[in-house]
Amino acid sequence: MARVVVLTGVSSAGKSSLARKMQDQAERDWLHVTFDKFISMIPVGRETSPEWFVVRNAAKDPDVPEISFTSGPRGLELRQAMRDFVRVAADRGIDMIVDDVCTTLEVDDYRSQLAGHDLTVVRVDVPLAAAERREKARGDRMIGLTRNQAGRIHEGIDYDLTVVNDDGQLDACAARILAAVDAND
Numbered sequence: 001m002a003r004v005v006v007l008t009g010v011s012s013a014g015k016s017s018l019a020r021k022m023q024d025q026a027e028r029d030w031l032h033v034t035f036d037k038f039i040s041m042i043p044v045g046r047e048t049s050p051e052w053f054v055v056r057n058a059a060k061d062p063d064v065p066e067i068s069f070t071s072g073p074r075g076l077e078l079r080q081a082m083r084d085f086v087r088v089a090a091d092r093g094i095d096m097i098v099d100d101v102c103t104t105l106e107v108d109d110y111r112s113q114l115a116g117h118d119l120t121v122v123r124v125d126v127p128l129a130a131a132e133r134r135e136k137a138r139g140d141r142m143i144g145l146t147r148n149q150a151g152r153i154h155e156g157i158d159y160d161l162t163v164v165n166d167d168g169q170l171d172a173c174a175a176r177i178l179a180a181v182d183a184n185d
Protein backbone atom coordinates (compact mmCIF):
# COMPACT_ATOMS: atom_id res chain seq x y z
CA MET A 1 0.00 0.00 0.00
CA ALA A 2 1.30 3.45 -0.94
CA ARG A 3 0.58 6.80 0.63
CA VAL A 4 -0.78 9.37 -1.79
CA VAL A 5 -1.59 12.99 -0.99
CA VAL A 6 -3.53 14.89 -3.65
CA LEU A 7 -3.18 18.65 -3.31
CA THR A 8 -5.89 20.49 -5.21
CA GLY A 9 -6.61 24.19 -5.40
CA VAL A 10 -6.61 27.13 -7.76
CA SER A 11 -3.58 28.15 -9.79
CA SER A 12 -1.14 30.02 -7.50
CA ALA A 13 -2.66 28.55 -4.33
CA GLY A 14 0.84 27.17 -3.71
CA LYS A 15 0.37 23.46 -4.44
CA SER A 16 3.83 22.92 -5.96
CA SER A 17 5.50 24.99 -3.24
CA LEU A 18 3.70 22.95 -0.60
CA ALA A 19 4.68 19.66 -2.24
CA ARG A 20 8.35 20.71 -2.26
CA LYS A 21 8.13 21.90 1.36
CA MET A 22 6.57 18.57 2.39
CA GLN A 23 9.41 16.73 0.63
CA ASP A 24 11.93 18.82 2.61
CA GLN A 25 10.19 18.26 5.93
CA ALA A 26 9.45 14.54 5.56
CA GLU A 27 11.79 11.75 6.54
CA ARG A 28 10.41 9.36 3.94
CA ASP A 29 10.85 10.01 0.21
CA TRP A 30 7.75 11.30 -1.51
CA LEU A 31 7.64 11.64 -5.28
CA HIS A 32 6.19 14.99 -6.41
CA VAL A 33 3.86 14.44 -9.38
CA THR A 34 2.56 17.61 -10.93
CA PHE A 35 0.25 18.38 -13.80
CA ASP A 36 2.66 21.16 -14.88
CA LYS A 37 5.19 18.48 -15.85
CA PHE A 38 2.62 16.63 -17.97
CA ILE A 39 1.73 19.86 -19.81
CA SER A 40 5.43 20.53 -20.37
CA MET A 41 5.66 17.27 -22.36
CA ILE A 42 3.43 18.73 -25.12
CA PRO A 43 5.45 20.30 -27.99
CA VAL A 44 6.23 23.87 -26.98
CA GLY A 45 3.74 26.36 -28.38
CA ARG A 46 1.02 23.76 -29.08
CA GLU A 47 -0.32 23.41 -25.54
CA THR A 48 -3.26 25.69 -26.20
CA SER A 49 -5.28 24.38 -29.12
CA PRO A 50 -8.74 22.82 -29.54
CA GLU A 51 -7.07 19.40 -29.18
CA TRP A 52 -5.09 19.97 -26.00
CA PHE A 53 -6.19 22.89 -23.82
CA VAL A 54 -8.59 25.70 -24.71
CA VAL A 55 -8.17 29.18 -23.27
CA ARG A 56 -11.17 31.53 -23.36
CA ASN A 57 -11.91 34.99 -22.11
CA ALA A 58 -14.55 34.42 -19.41
CA ALA A 59 -14.73 37.98 -18.02
CA LYS A 60 -18.15 38.98 -16.72
CA ASP A 61 -16.91 42.51 -16.07
CA PRO A 62 -14.51 43.95 -18.69
CA ASP A 63 -12.40 45.49 -15.89
CA VAL A 64 -11.91 42.17 -14.08
CA PRO A 65 -9.88 39.67 -16.14
CA GLU A 66 -11.11 36.11 -16.04
CA ILE A 67 -9.73 33.28 -18.15
CA SER A 68 -11.14 29.79 -18.50
CA PHE A 69 -8.78 26.92 -19.25
CA THR A 70 -10.50 23.73 -20.33
CA SER A 71 -9.36 20.42 -21.76
CA GLY A 72 -9.80 19.39 -25.37
CA PRO A 73 -10.01 15.66 -26.20
CA ARG A 74 -6.25 15.02 -26.01
CA GLY A 75 -5.99 17.20 -22.91
CA LEU A 76 -8.60 15.00 -21.23
CA GLU A 77 -6.61 11.89 -22.19
CA LEU A 78 -3.42 13.46 -20.83
CA ARG A 79 -5.13 14.29 -17.54
CA GLN A 80 -6.45 10.73 -17.34
CA ALA A 81 -2.96 9.40 -18.17
CA MET A 82 -1.54 11.34 -15.23
CA ARG A 83 -4.06 9.75 -12.87
CA ASP A 84 -3.38 6.34 -14.41
CA PHE A 85 0.34 6.91 -13.81
CA VAL A 86 -0.36 7.74 -10.16
CA ARG A 87 -2.28 4.47 -9.77
CA VAL A 88 0.46 2.40 -11.44
CA ALA A 89 3.20 4.01 -9.32
CA ALA A 90 1.13 3.56 -6.14
CA ASP A 91 0.64 -0.12 -7.01
CA ARG A 92 4.45 -0.31 -7.14
CA GLY A 93 4.64 1.09 -3.62
CA ILE A 94 5.76 4.63 -4.46
CA ASP A 95 4.52 7.34 -2.06
CA MET A 96 3.41 10.47 -3.91
CA ILE A 97 2.35 14.04 -3.45
CA VAL A 98 0.21 14.87 -6.46
CA ASP A 99 -0.54 18.47 -7.35
CA ASP A 100 -3.44 18.92 -9.69
CA VAL A 101 -6.40 21.26 -10.21
CA CYS A 102 -9.34 18.95 -9.58
CA THR A 103 -13.08 19.12 -9.92
CA THR A 104 -15.34 16.35 -8.62
CA LEU A 105 -14.57 14.25 -11.72
CA GLU A 106 -10.84 14.09 -10.99
CA VAL A 107 -11.24 13.60 -7.23
CA ASP A 108 -13.75 10.78 -7.79
CA ASP A 109 -11.32 9.13 -10.22
CA TYR A 110 -8.37 9.40 -7.78
CA ARG A 111 -10.57 7.89 -5.06
CA SER A 112 -11.68 5.00 -7.23
CA GLN A 113 -8.27 4.30 -8.80
CA LEU A 114 -6.49 4.49 -5.44
CA ALA A 115 -8.93 2.38 -3.44
CA GLY A 116 -6.72 0.14 -1.31
CA HIS A 117 -4.05 2.84 -0.94
CA ASP A 118 -3.77 5.45 1.79
CA LEU A 119 -5.18 8.50 -0.02
CA THR A 120 -5.56 11.96 1.51
CA VAL A 121 -7.27 14.62 -0.63
CA VAL A 122 -6.29 18.09 0.54
CA ARG A 123 -7.96 21.34 -0.41
CA VAL A 124 -5.25 23.98 -0.66
CA ASP A 125 -7.10 27.19 0.00
CA VAL A 126 -5.83 30.74 -0.17
CA PRO A 127 -7.53 34.13 -0.02
CA LEU A 128 -8.27 35.15 -3.61
CA ALA A 129 -6.40 38.45 -3.23
CA ALA A 130 -3.19 36.66 -2.21
CA ALA A 131 -3.49 34.14 -5.05
CA GLU A 132 -4.07 36.93 -7.58
CA ARG A 133 -1.03 38.83 -6.26
CA ARG A 134 1.08 35.70 -6.74
CA GLU A 135 -0.42 35.12 -10.20
CA LYS A 136 0.72 38.61 -11.27
CA ALA A 137 4.14 38.32 -9.63
CA ARG A 138 4.93 35.01 -11.35
CA GLY A 139 4.89 36.61 -14.78
CA ASP A 140 4.28 33.28 -16.56
CA ARG A 141 0.61 32.80 -15.73
CA MET A 142 -2.48 33.97 -17.60
CA ILE A 143 -4.05 36.71 -15.51
CA GLY A 144 -7.59 35.78 -14.54
CA LEU A 145 -7.13 32.00 -14.42
CA THR A 146 -7.05 31.92 -10.61
CA ARG A 147 -10.27 33.93 -10.31
CA ASN A 148 -12.09 31.69 -12.78
CA GLN A 149 -11.01 28.49 -11.00
CA ALA A 150 -11.88 29.94 -7.59
CA GLY A 151 -15.49 30.30 -8.64
CA ARG A 152 -16.00 26.67 -9.63
CA ILE A 153 -13.46 23.97 -8.81
CA HIS A 154 -14.32 23.12 -5.20
CA GLU A 155 -18.03 22.59 -5.71
CA GLY A 156 -19.36 19.27 -4.37
CA ILE A 157 -16.00 17.84 -3.28
CA ASP A 158 -15.62 16.08 0.04
CA TYR A 159 -12.05 16.80 1.22
CA ASP A 160 -10.09 14.88 3.84
CA LEU A 161 -8.32 18.04 4.94
CA THR A 162 -8.26 21.77 4.17
CA VAL A 163 -5.25 24.02 4.66
CA VAL A 164 -5.13 27.76 4.12
CA ASN A 165 -1.83 28.57 2.46
CA ASP A 166 -1.93 32.30 3.10
CA ASP A 167 1.30 34.28 2.78
CA GLY A 168 3.88 33.02 5.25
CA GLN A 169 1.96 29.81 6.05
CA LEU A 170 3.88 27.34 3.86
CA ASP A 171 5.85 25.60 6.64
CA ALA A 172 2.82 25.29 8.89
CA CYS A 173 0.58 23.93 6.10
CA ALA A 174 3.18 21.35 5.03
CA ALA A 175 3.63 20.19 8.64
CA ARG A 176 -0.13 19.94 9.12
CA ILE A 177 -0.60 17.73 6.06
CA LEU A 178 2.29 15.45 7.01
CA ALA A 179 0.92 15.12 10.55
CA ALA A 180 -2.51 14.17 9.16
CA VAL A 181 -0.93 11.50 6.93
CA ASP A 182 1.16 10.14 9.81
CA ALA A 183 -1.97 9.91 11.96
CA ASN A 184 -3.39 7.41 9.40
CA ASP A 185 -0.49 4.97 10.05
Ligand SMILES: Nc1ncnc2c1ncn2[C@@H]1O[C@H](COP(=O)(O)OP(=O)(O)OP(=O)(O)O)[C@@H](O)[C@H]1O
Pocket residue numbers: 009010011012013014015016017018036099101134138141165166167168169170
Ligand atom coordinates in the same frame (compact mmCIF):
# COMPACT_ATOMS: atom_id res chain seq x y z
N1 LIG B 1 2.64 30.51 1.65
C1 LIG B 1 3.13 31.26 0.66
N2 LIG B 1 3.51 32.54 0.94
C2 LIG B 1 3.99 33.33 -0.04
N3 LIG B 1 4.15 32.97 -1.33
C3 LIG B 1 3.78 31.72 -1.66
C4 LIG B 1 3.25 30.80 -0.68
N4 LIG B 1 2.99 29.64 -1.30
C5 LIG B 1 3.33 29.80 -2.59
N5 LIG B 1 3.80 31.04 -2.81
C6 LIG B 1 4.26 31.60 -4.11
O1 LIG B 1 3.14 31.60 -4.98
C7 LIG B 1 3.53 31.34 -6.32
C8 LIG B 1 2.73 30.18 -6.85
O2 LIG B 1 3.07 29.01 -6.11
P1 LIG B 1 2.96 27.56 -6.73
O3 LIG B 1 3.67 27.47 -8.04
O4 LIG B 1 3.38 26.63 -5.65
O5 LIG B 1 1.39 27.48 -6.98
P2 LIG B 1 0.52 26.32 -7.67
O6 LIG B 1 -0.74 26.21 -6.88
O7 LIG B 1 1.34 25.09 -7.82
O8 LIG B 1 0.22 26.97 -9.08
P3 LIG B 1 -0.13 26.30 -10.52
O9 LIG B 1 -1.38 25.48 -10.33
O10 LIG B 1 -0.36 27.49 -11.39
O11 LIG B 1 1.04 25.47 -10.94
C9 LIG B 1 5.04 31.06 -6.28
O12 LIG B 1 5.71 32.23 -6.66
C10 LIG B 1 5.31 30.75 -4.80
O13 LIG B 1 6.61 31.11 -4.40
